[in-house]
Amino acid sequence: MAKRQKVTVDGRQLTLSNLDKVLYPSAGTTKAEVLTYLSTIALVLVPQAAGRPVTRKHWPDGVGTEAEPRAPFFRKDLEDSAPGWVPREDLEHSDHTNTYPLIDGPSVLAWLGQVAALEIHVPQWRFDADGVPQNPDRLVLDLDPGPGLGLAECAEVARLCRDILTDLGLESVPVTSGSKGIHLYAGLDGASTSEQVSEVAHELARSLEADHPDLVVSRMKKSLRRGRVLVDWSQNNASKTTVCPYSLRGRARPFVAAPRTWDELDDPGLAQLDHRQVMDRVADGLDPMADLGQGQRADGSADALDAYRARRDAARTPEPVPEAAPHGSARGGSRGTGEEEAGRTAGSAGTEPIFVIQEHHASRLHFDTRYERDGVLVSWAVPKGPPLEPGVNRLAVQTEDHPLEYARFEGRIPKGEYGAGEVTIWDSGTIAIEKWRAGEEIIAVLDGRPDGGLGGVPRRYVLVHTDGDSWLMQLMKDQPAAAAPFTDDLPAPMLATAGSPADLDADDEWAFEGKWDGYRAIAGVREDGVELRSRNGVDLLPTFPELAALAELVPAGTVVDGEIVALDSSSRPSFGLLQTRGKLTRPRDVERAMEDTPAHLFVFDLLRSPEHGSLLTRPYSERRALLEELLGGDGRSGSDRIQVPVALGVPVDAAIDISRELGLEGIVAKRTDDRYLPGRRSRGWIKIKHDAxxxxxxxxxxxxxxxxxxxxxxxxxxxxxxxxxxxxxxxxxxxxxxxxxxxxxxxxxxxxxxxxxxxxxxxxxxxxxxxxxxxxxxxxxxxxxxxxxxxxxxxxxxxxxxxxxxxxxxxxxx
Known part of the structure; x- marks a missing residue:
C-alpha cells in the first residue's frame, strides 16, 4: 500500500499516510479501517457534532493493548498543520482564547482519522450563525458503574432516569459509551441555560440516590461508589464535554459510543459494540439518535437541508440530494422563531406553495407530511396518517426539512440506507398557509388531487407543538365547503395484511368480521343496472347474474365492497363449489347453476351512497353504521342473495372462536378509525386465518x-x-x-x-x-x-x- 495518498473527500483535498499502521493492536485494526469506519458513519455522526467545538484525544502510535495501554494526548486548539478548509470557531475563556475545529462533513472526519484523533468530544451546546455559543440543545447523564458492577446495572439505572425524564416531557436515548457505562441523552428546546440544565440533572441524580441508595450515587467520592452506579450530571456544564455519539474510543478494542434502542437495554447479554457492528447497524438504517441530530452548518449558519444531506448519499439512494448551499449563505430555518400569522404565501418561483403526503413503508408504516416553506419542505412523520374526521388527534413527529424536489419522489429506498423502504405519493397539491407560528402552531388548507388520500376535497388542518419534535395534527371543525367528486369507474378494493392477534395494536380499537372463502367483488348500482367487478377488474355479472338483485335493495349511486360466496348444504362457505360455479361460461349452464349452486354477495363495506357521496375517507365505524342502515346488519336484507354478515363481536379470541363455529376461513380485524384505501394493502385491516x-x-x-x-x-x-x-x-x-x-x-x-x-x-x-x-x-x-x-x-x-x-x-x- 502506498505510504501517502492524495484523496478528495466531499470536494476537499487531503493527504493520507501510513494507512497500514495498526491503531488497535488487539484487534489488528489499521488506520485504513478507521478511515473506512468514519466514512461510513459520517451520515449519523455529523448531525450530532455539527456546530459544536471539538476536543480530541490522539493516539498517533496506536492505543496499545489492554495489558500495556498507551496514553493519548488531549487537544483543544486546532493544529497549525490542519487544512485551511477545516471550519473553526474561537471560544473565549477567562484567561485565554482557544480556536476549535468544527465538523461539517466527511472531510473533517477523514482528517481527524488521518491524525489519529480517535476520540471526539463535544459539549451539549452549539455555536449560532455568528459564532455565539447558544443554550444547550440536549441534556446528558453519564452512568458509570462502580467496582463490581457492569452494563446490566447501568441499564437498570438508565430505565429509572428515563421514567423521570419522561415525566418532565423529555424523550431520552441511551448510548453504550464504548468504555464501561451508558450515556443518556435527552433533547432540549434551547430555552434553558447550561446552569439551569445542570441543576435539573443534579436534582434528578440526587432524587434517584435518595430513592435507590443501594444502587445509585450522585457524588464523585470514590469511597461511595463500590457496588453503585454513579449518575454523573456534571457534563451539562457549558465548559464540559462528552464523547460524541458514534465516536470511536481509545480502548484496547475499537469500541464505539453507540446509540441503542430501549429494547436493546432489556437484553441480558447487553454489551459494548465495536466499529464493525455499528457500521452494520447504520447500513441497516438504525440510528436511535436521529431525532437529536439537527441541521447546522459548521460555520454557524443554518442550512435547512444539512441534516437531510448528512443522512443520504446520492450515489446510494434514488432520492434527490441537492448540492449544499455555499458556506456562509443561510437559508431560512423552518424551526426558528421568526414566523407569525400569514395568509397564502408564495412558493418557489412565485407559484402557489405545495404540499405532499407520502406513504412510507419503512420499518413501520407512516405518512410523511410535507409543507413548502422558505424554499424547503418542512416535514412530519404521521404514523397513522392525517386524520379525516374532526376531533381526532394524530401524533406528528417533525423530521428534517426536505428539498422541494422530494415532492415528486416515489420509489424504493435501498436496504441499508436511511429510511429504507417503499415510498409512494398518497396525495399532493397546493397549500394555503393561514397561520405559521414556528414551534407553536400551524394552520393550513390542503387542496389535493381528485383521487388522493384526502378524498379530493380541500381540508383545513392544525398542527400544534407539544414537546421536542412531537406535534399533534388535527382536522379542524371549520372546513372549506366542497362536494366530494363521484367517478364513473369503480374503485379497486382495499386489501388486508396477513397477520395474527399479536399484530393488533392494543392502543387501537378493532372490529371483527368473518373471513369469507370466496371471490372479492366491488358492486356499483347505476341507473341502468348493476356493475360487478373482481379485484382485477373482470366483469363478474355474466357469471353471477343473480347478484343483480342488489339494484332492488339500494338506490342508484351506491357502491359496496363484498365477497361472492357459494354455500354448501350446511350453509357454510365452500370454495370448491364456488370454483365449479365460477368456471361456467355458457348462459344455459349458468342459468342451471343459479338453481343448484346459487351465489351470495356478503357485503361488508359501503364506499358511496347517493345521500353522502364518497365515503372513502370516512372511518370504518361510520361506513359500517351507514351500511347496516342501508341493508340491515342482522344477516337479512330483503334478499337471500345479498346480505350484510353480522359482526363477530370482541375480543379477538371470541371472534376467532365464533368464526370457527361458523366454518369460516378466519377473521378480518378492522381498525375502527381506518379510512378506505382503494387498491392498497393496509395494516388497518389484518386478516387472521385458522389454517395456512x-x-x-x-x-x-x-x-x-x-x-x-x-x-x-x-x-x-x-x-x-x-x-x-x-x-x-x-x-x-x-x-x-x-x-x-x-x-x-x-x-x-x-x-x-x-x-x-x-x-x-x-x-x-x-x-x-x-x-x-x-x-x-x-x-x-x-x-x-x-x-x-x-x-x-x-x-x-x-x-x-x-x-x-x-x-x-x-x-x-x-
Missing part, C-alpha cells in the same frame, strides 16, 4: 402415473419475491378427479420451453413441462421450510379472480 393458505403462480407440471397418466401428477409453484418469481415447491395432492383434465388442458395451451424461475431444484424439474406464469392457484399448507418452500401443500383450486402480480407470501419462513 397461500396463493401461488403455476409455472409448470409433472406428468402423472397410473390413473393420472393422462393428466398430471403435480404442479410446480412460485411466489414473487422482491419483484421476481421464486420457486415455492410443488403440490400433488388435493386435486378433484373432475378438475385434473380441465387443468391439464389449460396448462397445455400456455406451455413454454424454459422455466419462468431459475431456482427450481433438479429433483423437481426432472421431466417437467413448463408453462407461462399466468395462472394463480391456492394451496393449504403446514408452513414453509428454511429454503422458503411450502411444506405439505394441498391444492385448493385455481383463483381466476387473482393475477400473478397480486400474489405475495402470507406466512413467514419457519
Amino acid at each position: 393458505h397461500q396463493e401461488a403462480v403455476v409455472i409448470g407440471y409433472r406428468a402423472g402415473k397410473g390413473s393420472r397418466s393422462s393428466t398430471l401428477g403435480s404442479l410446480l409453484l412460485a411466489v414473487p419475491e422482491d419483484g421476481e418469481l421464486a420457486y415455492a415447491g410443488r403440490v400433488g395432492s388435493g386435486f378433484a378427479e373432475a378438475e385434473l383434465a380441465d387443468l391439464r388442458a389449460q396448462l397445455d395451451r400456455i406451455t413454454r420451453r424454459t422455466p419462468a424461475v431459475g431456482d427450481v431444484p433438479a429433483a423437481d424439474s426432472r421431466d417437467a413441462t413448463w408453462v407461462s406464469a399466468k395462472l394463480v392457484g391456492e394451496v393449504a399448507h403446514s408452513g414453509r421450510t428454511s429454503e422458503g418452500r411450502l411444506r405439505q401443500p394441498i391444492w385448493r383450486g385455481l383463483r381466476p379472480d387473482k393475477t400473478p402480480d397480486e400474489v405475495r407470501w402470507e406466512s413467514p419462513v419457519e
Whole structure:
C-alpha cells in the first residue's frame, strides 16, 4: 500500500499516510479501517457534532493493548498543520482564547482519522450563525458503574432516569459509551441555560440516590461508589464535554459510543459494540439518535437541508440530494422563531406553495407530511396518517426539512440506507398557509388531487407543538365547503395484511368480521343496472347474474365492497363449489347453476351512497353504521342473495372462536378509525386465518402415473419475491378427479420451453413441462421450510379472480 495518498473527500483535498499502521493492536485494526469506519458513519455522526467545538484525544502510535495501554494526548486548539478548509470557531475563556475545529462533513472526519484523533468530544451546546455559543440543545447523564458492577446495572439505572425524564416531557436515548457505562441523552428546546440544565440533572441524580441508595450515587467520592452506579450530571456544564455519539474510543478494542434502542437495554447479554457492528447497524438504517441530530452548518449558519444531506448519499439512494448551499449563505430555518400569522404565501418561483403526503413503508408504516416553506419542505412523520374526521388527534413527529424536489419522489429506498423502504405519493397539491407560528402552531388548507388520500376535497388542518419534535395534527371543525367528486369507474378494493392477534395494536380499537372463502367483488348500482367487478377488474355479472338483485335493495349511486360466496348444504362457505360455479361460461349452464349452486354477495363495506357521496375517507365505524342502515346488519336484507354478515363481536379470541363455529376461513380485524384505501394493502385491516393458505403462480407440471397418466401428477409453484418469481415447491395432492383434465388442458395451451424461475431444484424439474406464469392457484399448507418452500401443500383450486402480480407470501419462513 502506498505510504501517502492524495484523496478528495466531499470536494476537499487531503493527504493520507501510513494507512497500514495498526491503531488497535488487539484487534489488528489499521488506520485504513478507521478511515473506512468514519466514512461510513459520517451520515449519523455529523448531525450530532455539527456546530459544536471539538476536543480530541490522539493516539498517533496506536492505543496499545489492554495489558500495556498507551496514553493519548488531549487537544483543544486546532493544529497549525490542519487544512485551511477545516471550519473553526474561537471560544473565549477567562484567561485565554482557544480556536476549535468544527465538523461539517466527511472531510473533517477523514482528517481527524488521518491524525489519529480517535476520540471526539463535544459539549451539549452549539455555536449560532455568528459564532455565539447558544443554550444547550440536549441534556446528558453519564452512568458509570462502580467496582463490581457492569452494563446490566447501568441499564437498570438508565430505565429509572428515563421514567423521570419522561415525566418532565423529555424523550431520552441511551448510548453504550464504548468504555464501561451508558450515556443518556435527552433533547432540549434551547430555552434553558447550561446552569439551569445542570441543576435539573443534579436534582434528578440526587432524587434517584435518595430513592435507590443501594444502587445509585450522585457524588464523585470514590469511597461511595463500590457496588453503585454513579449518575454523573456534571457534563451539562457549558465548559464540559462528552464523547460524541458514534465516536470511536481509545480502548484496547475499537469500541464505539453507540446509540441503542430501549429494547436493546432489556437484553441480558447487553454489551459494548465495536466499529464493525455499528457500521452494520447504520447500513441497516438504525440510528436511535436521529431525532437529536439537527441541521447546522459548521460555520454557524443554518442550512435547512444539512441534516437531510448528512443522512443520504446520492450515489446510494434514488432520492434527490441537492448540492449544499455555499458556506456562509443561510437559508431560512423552518424551526426558528421568526414566523407569525400569514395568509397564502408564495412558493418557489412565485407559484402557489405545495404540499405532499407520502406513504412510507419503512420499518413501520407512516405518512410523511410535507409543507413548502422558505424554499424547503418542512416535514412530519404521521404514523397513522392525517386524520379525516374532526376531533381526532394524530401524533406528528417533525423530521428534517426536505428539498422541494422530494415532492415528486416515489420509489424504493435501498436496504441499508436511511429510511429504507417503499415510498409512494398518497396525495399532493397546493397549500394555503393561514397561520405559521414556528414551534407553536400551524394552520393550513390542503387542496389535493381528485383521487388522493384526502378524498379530493380541500381540508383545513392544525398542527400544534407539544414537546421536542412531537406535534399533534388535527382536522379542524371549520372546513372549506366542497362536494366530494363521484367517478364513473369503480374503485379497486382495499386489501388486508396477513397477520395474527399479536399484530393488533392494543392502543387501537378493532372490529371483527368473518373471513369469507370466496371471490372479492366491488358492486356499483347505476341507473341502468348493476356493475360487478373482481379485484382485477373482470366483469363478474355474466357469471353471477343473480347478484343483480342488489339494484332492488339500494338506490342508484351506491357502491359496496363484498365477497361472492357459494354455500354448501350446511350453509357454510365452500370454495370448491364456488370454483365449479365460477368456471361456467355458457348462459344455459349458468342459468342451471343459479338453481343448484346459487351465489351470495356478503357485503361488508359501503364506499358511496347517493345521500353522502364518497365515503372513502370516512372511518370504518361510520361506513359500517351507514351500511347496516342501508341493508340491515342482522344477516337479512330483503334478499337471500345479498346480505350484510353480522359482526363477530370482541375480543379477538371470541371472534376467532365464533368464526370457527361458523366454518369460516378466519377473521378480518378492522381498525375502527381506518379510512378506505382503494387498491392498497393496509395494516388497518389484518386478516387472521385458522389454517395456512397461500396463493401461488403455476409455472409448470409433472406428468402423472397410473390413473393420472393422462393428466398430471403435480404442479410446480412460485411466489414473487422482491419483484421476481421464486420457486415455492410443488403440490400433488388435493386435486378433484373432475378438475385434473380441465387443468391439464389449460396448462397445455400456455406451455413454454424454459422455466419462468431459475431456482427450481433438479429433483423437481426432472421431466417437467413448463408453462407461462399466468395462472394463480391456492394451496393449504403446514408452513414453509428454511429454503422458503411450502411444506405439505394441498391444492385448493385455481383463483381466476387473482393475477400473478397480486400474489405475495402470507406466512413467514419457519
